[in-house]
Amino acid sequence: MSVYAGFNAGLALKAALAAEKAAIAASYFVGRGDEKAADKAAVDALRTALNAMDIQGRIVIGEGERDEAPMLYIGEEVGTGNGPEIDIALDPLEGTTLTAKAMANALVVMAFAPKGQMLYAPDVYMDKIAIGAGYKAGIVDLDASPADNARALAKAKGVSIEHLTVCVLDRARHSSIIDELRNVKARVLLITDGDVQGVINTTDPDTQVDMYIGQGGAPEGVLAAAALQCVGGQMQGRLHFRNDDEIGRARRLGIDNLDQKYDLNGLAAGPAIFVATGVTPGSLLDGVRFKNGRVTTETLVMSSIDRSVQRLRSDRPV
Numbered sequence: 001m002s003v004y005a006g007f008n009a010g011l012a013l014k015a016a017l018a019a020e021k022a023a024i025a026a027s028y029f030v031g032r033g034d035e036k037a038a039d040k041a042a043v044d045a046l047r048t049a050l051n052a053m054d055i056q057g058r059i060v061i062g063e064g065e066r067d068e069a070p071m072l073y074i075g076e077e078v079g080t081g082n083g084p085e086i087d088i089a090l091d092p093l094e095g096t097t098l099t100a101k102a103m104a105n106a107l108v109v110m111a112f113a114p115k116g117q118m119l120y121a122p123d124v125y126m127d128k129i130a131i132g133a134g135y136k137a138g139i140v141d142l143d144a145s146p147a148d149n150a151r152a153l154a155k156a157k158g159v160s161i162e163h164l165t166v167c168v169l170d171r172a173r174h175s176s177i178i179d180e181l182r183n184v185k186a187r188v189l190l191i192t193d194g195d196v197q198g199v200i201n202t203t204d205p206d207t208q209v210d211m212y213i214g215q216g217g218a219p220e221g222v223l224a225a226a227a228l229q230c231v232g233g234q235m236q237g238r239l240h241f242r243n244d245d246e247i248g249r250a251r252r253l254g255i256d257n258l259d260q261k262y263d264l265n266g267l268a269a270g271p272a273i274f275v276a277t278g279v280t281p282g283s284l285l286d287g288v289r290f291k292n293g294r295v296t297t298e299t300l301v302m303s304s305i306d307r308s309v310q311r312l313r314s315d316r317p318v
Contacts, residue, residue, distance in 0.1 A: 015275045018049035020297045022108040023277040027288035031102030038099045042092035055079035061089030061219040085115040089223050095194050105194050105282035111226030112273040122249035125240040126218035132202040133232035142236040146177045150186045167198045167212045199224035203231045225267035227274040230302035235264045274302040
């Protein structure tokens, strides 16, 4: 059977509906200061929706290992048991702090791929670099300096480096990256959380983000790679281990080469479906809105099969 079997508009729409339900559930906790409650609401709603889908689903990127997460843990099976075998990477609420503090850019994100097509990434850090579509292979490289990558991308775009915008997660560990980029006159867009969205922003001209650089979660790296796979972007990543426990996590998931540099296909080979629903308003998506007894959501749906990108705005009774 083709790996494309079962990957169609119907599956993408069902995935979008599942993400919308999780976003609505989490939205009730926006601004209430309770990160755990917001995350639990999203997890519960997403799990219920996935279990109603006609898929043989398995969580490969989730809330953590089984002893750390009661639901949507790595290895958990979801779906009715009928239909295609699907590996699922998800973050039921990317931006728990953003949600609790009513800040921008909280999302529900999820990616579907046929079994075995996504890296089973442990919950460790990953060094990442990503750009959008339209460039020849090898324009940027994880092993090159941030300044050299910025120069190379600016040359490929045919612009001066002053017109280049690089997205970086605002963390102390990135101070040297930020300084180096600013020293060569590149613009640096700092984000407080949500590096999945940071990578995805490179695919959307409206965000004016040209490149993403930095160290963030490895599971989020796989999710972002699935999104890039849908639109033809480029990405590289390398796992970063801080201690023996994190190395052990990688070993348990079958990762032997701890220094491997993964390209886009190594992180998330096609085909893939990616969905993201806004919880709070942000640069990529609007948030959940309640008005006159109805609730409105906005969802981004990407498919690598036909390189399609759709925005779905749903309106339904509360």
